[in-house]
Amino acid sequence: MKKYALLTTNIALFLLMALLLAAGQTSFWLQLFGSFPAPALWMPVLVYLALFRSTMMFIVLSHLLAIALASATTMPEALLMITCLAVGLSVQTFKTRIYWSATTYFMMISGFATLVFHIYYFIVTWLLDPNPITSPSISAWIIQALLTPLFAPLFFPLFRWIDAITEHSEPPEISGAYQP
Amino acid sequence: MNFFAFDIRKLLIVVAVIALPILSINMKRNPGEDPWYRRPFTWIVAMSQGGYSSFTSGVRGTTSMYLNLVGIKKDNQRLGRENQELRAQLAASTELKLENERLNQLLEFKLNTKMKLLAAKVIARDLSPDHESIRINRGYRQGLRKLMGIITVEGVVGYVLSTELDTAQILVVTDRSAAVDALVQRTRARGLISGKDSNAIRLRYLQRADDVAVGDAVVTSGLKGTFPKGFPIGKVTTVRKTDFGISQEAMVEPVVSPSNLEEVFVVLDSGGEDFNEKLQTGFGPPLLSKMNPPGGAPASTPDGARKTTP
Structure with missing residues (x-):
């Protein structure tokens, strides 16, 4: 019973973090820097979950995250869910090829995921949206992808702390105990 | 003892000593002028005093300069801080x-219209740079409902997409999902405005025969009362007419840039306001006032009928 309570707390805390960071991105950044593109502050949450959760667990969390984030955007919920899932699975695939346990890796993947997110969303709108993106904001995509890694290391210890207080154990392939 | 046997010299000396001060007191002086015998002394005293004064002031100057040097760093730091504070105060005052100017403009606009308006502040933007939506600090508790119009003094911003207790999400006309019924002000040609990107919107579904030219003002139709009639949306920049098809499309430059929005109005009730009539009085958004100076020809035909060219 305690295990499920801790898991629920863990999920709730990560969703709360994502919402707080999204609010910071859309509101706090606006007050400070006006219309200058804001870093995708919520992206490190998605990246962290993709890196340190099993695929099945990540799929569930990704959908929950997309539902939560839909309140801060006019992006259609379904398209956001598909895009988040695609980004997360891409990160997991990338991780199976190249991985090193350092903050620089987390920074690099956060920037990569931000850029990939926009590209995937652009493609998804052309595939599924009757009104696709015709004028993509490519400069904003690039600025976001460059700014996000600068903020990602600030959140990483916080995510680790959440995992520590909720006694979340990493999947075996992450902790190194995995034996194929 | 010979009383009178005295020394005459001594007597003269005594008499002279006693008489000199008395003589001196009684001597008539010219005011402002030293007597001749005192001048050398005065000169010497004055020179000495001058010398001392120069010396002491020099010493005092050097000492105070030293003391000032000791305190100058502190003063410099204090003045630097004061300067920064004053600069910050100046920036805050300018802001x-x-x-104040913006709010005065909004107030003036609100007082001169039949519309029931509610002022709101922009508090957030969209999470994605490919979507144009904003969030304002007014929600259904303040009377906001879905699809209510959002405007500024300059023109149309968008409409309410969803409402929460004290906030509302606004879909800006520049978003590709937005749609607003519109008219070309000059010819009353009707079309549908939809977003393209933050700097451009499209006027779609214009009839092929409609007269639309570059520079024409595009205004709201006032349909459904979401927006007042004749309120500016933008200015036509290009007109695209293909060789086939039954409609044509125009690219429109929006009058309101979503990136610069700070305060907006929610149109709680348009009150049947018609800005085509307002133009006669010279009151209205800058775009309309510029294109239709007061006293000039009315912007619309008297019956508001739609004019098309064959």
Whole structure:
């Protein structure tokens, strides 16, 4: 019973973090820097979950995250869910090829995921949206992808702390105990 | 003892000593002028005093300069801080002045219209740079409902997409999902406005025969009362007519840039306001006032009928 309570707390805390960071991105950044593109502050949450959760667990969390984030955007919920899932699975695939346990890796993947997110969303709108993106904001995509890694290391210890207080154990392939 | 046997010299000396001060007191002086015998002394005293004075002031100057040097760093730091504070105060005052001007403009606009308006502040933007939506600090508790119009003094911003207790999400006309019924002000040609990107919107579904030219003002139709009639949306920049098809499309430059929005109005009730009539009085958004100076020809035909060219 305690295990499920801790898991629920863990999920709730990560969703709360994502919402707080999204609010910071859309509101706090606006007050400070006006219309200058804001870093995708919520992206490190998605990246962290993709890196340190099993695929099945990540799929569930990704959908929950997309539902939560839909309140801060006019992006259609379904398209956001598909895009988040695609980004997360891409990160997991990338991780199976190249991985090193350092903050620089987390920074690099956060920037990569931000850029990939926009590209995937652009493609998804052309595939599924009757009104696709015709004028993509490519400069904003690039600025976001460059700014996000600068903020990602600030959140990483916080995510680790959440995992520590909720006694979340990493999947075996992450902790190194995995034996194929 | 010979009483009178005295020394005459001594007597003269005594008499002279006693008489000199008395003589001196009684001597008539010319005011402002030293007597001749005192001048050398005065000169010497004055020279000495001058010398001392120069010396002491020099010493005092050097000492105070040293003391000032000791305290100058502190003063410099204090003045630097004061300067920064004053600069910050100046920046804040300038910001307040600009805000005051903006709010005055909004107030004037609100007082001169039949519309029931509610002022709101922009508090957030969209999470994605490919979507144009904003969030304002007014929600259904303040009477906001879905699809209510959002405007500024300059023109149309968008409409309410969803409402929460004290906030509302606004879909800006520049978003590709937005749609607003519109008219070309000059010819009353009707079309549908939809977003393209933050700097451009499209006027779609214009009839092929409609007269639309570059520079024409595009205004709201006032349909459904979401927006007042004749309120500016933008200015036509290009007209695209293909060789086939039954409609044509125009690219429109929006009058309101979503990136610069700070305060907006929610149209709670348009009150049947018609800005085509307002133009006669010279009151209205800058775009309309510029294109239709007061006293000039009315912007619309008297019956508001739609004019098309064959």
